[in-house]
Amino acid sequence: MIKLIDYLASKTGIENKSLLEKDVLLHMLLCELSENPFFKNNLVFKGGTCLIKCYLGYYRFSEDLDFSWVKQDEFEGKSQKEIRRILSKKISEVTSFLEIFSKKNNLDFKANKSDKRYIEIGGSNRQLTCKIWYRSAVLNIEQFIKIQINFVEIFQYPFKRIETKSVLTNIDESKELSFLFPEYAEIILKHPKVSCYDIREIFTEKVRAVLTRRGIKARDFIDLFLISKKEKINLKTIKFKVLEKTRFMMRYQKYIQNLKDFRLEKFVLGEEEKLMLRPIGNGFGKFLKNMHAFLIELAEELKSEAV
Incomplete structure (x- = not known):
């Protein structure tokens, strides 16, 4: 693996090899999921990795699949009891697949719902987080890739079916890669089609995350800015969608409490900066000013309803 990562780093100019390694593993998993009937028919791709692979290209790294x-x-x-039972069965199907995938690729994951090293379940089975562990060939320490699934959600836009990008999408090195690394080339060069969120749905969900999550993540604002720039999002027009979401x-209760505690703080890129590729x-500054006012307006309206 380390020779492959060195090769990819030289071709892409990406210096952070550990994130490049993680991206290869995420792409491998996404390719497998796209061919699995259970995942293909029941799950829709979303979040930061979806944004990168389906819409905006590699402007930053993302470290999980949502x-x-x-x-x-x-x-x-x-x-509620019936829903919990239904979801428990679905969680078992998801985790069983991930265990099979992990064994096949020499990764570490066990489909044991009680082991929080691998699986965390929240909201009465409504949210699932799985961690697949691996020993980084770059860092020589344990790392993980994260898969998160929301089982209960509201959708506001029709799904899209889009061909995903890889880190080599715009670099024509397929023949050389196939010659040097035949065991990896097929996966890395593959661009599986997946069912994914409309980019506007990603926008509304990210605004919701900012409002209801503890702590500010700079990357959310970067993502929102780039979506807004690409789609020419009008905050006044999309306000109802964000409120509904x-x-x-x-x-x-935890989201109600987080919203009540919501306050915007100044942030710096800090740790987020290592994820940026361009x-x-x-x-961005003007966008932040407008988004700040928009978030305060939303928060005040939602807080008044939560009283």
Whole structure:
């Protein structure tokens, strides 16, 4: 693996080899998931990695794979107990697949719901986080890739089916890669089509995350800025969608509390900067000012409803 990472670093100009290594593993997993009938028919790709691989290209690294459960009508008319039972079965299917994938690729994951090293379940089975561990060939320490699934969600835009990008998408080195690393080339050069969120859905969900998550993550604002720039998002027009998306999560006490505690702080890129692969671009400061006012407006409206 280390020779492959050195090769990819030389071709892409990416200096952070440990993140490059993690990206290769994420791409391998995404390729496997795209061919698995259970995942293909039931999960929709979203979040930062989706943004990079399906819409904006490699402007930064992302370190996990995020999905939502597609068939929300399965839970309609069901009691909370019935929903928990249904979700428990689905979680077992997901974790069993990840264990098989991990064994095949010499990674460390066990489908043991009680072992928090590998699996964390929240919200009465509504949220699943899985950690697949590996020994980094670059750092020679244990690292993990994270898979998160929201089983109960509200969707505001139709899904897209998009061909994903890899870190080599815009670099024509397929023949050389196939010759030097035949065991990896097929996966790295593959561009699987996946069902994914509309980019506007990613925007509304990221705004919700800023409002309801503890702590500010600079990358959320960078993502929001780049989406806004690409799609020419009008904050006034999309306000209702953000409110609807956020209200849906207000049924959970932790999100209500996080919203009540919400306050914007100044941030610096800090640790986030190591994830960036290209400059953010002009207009970020102005965007932050407008987004700050937008978030305060949303927070005040939602807080008044939560009283």
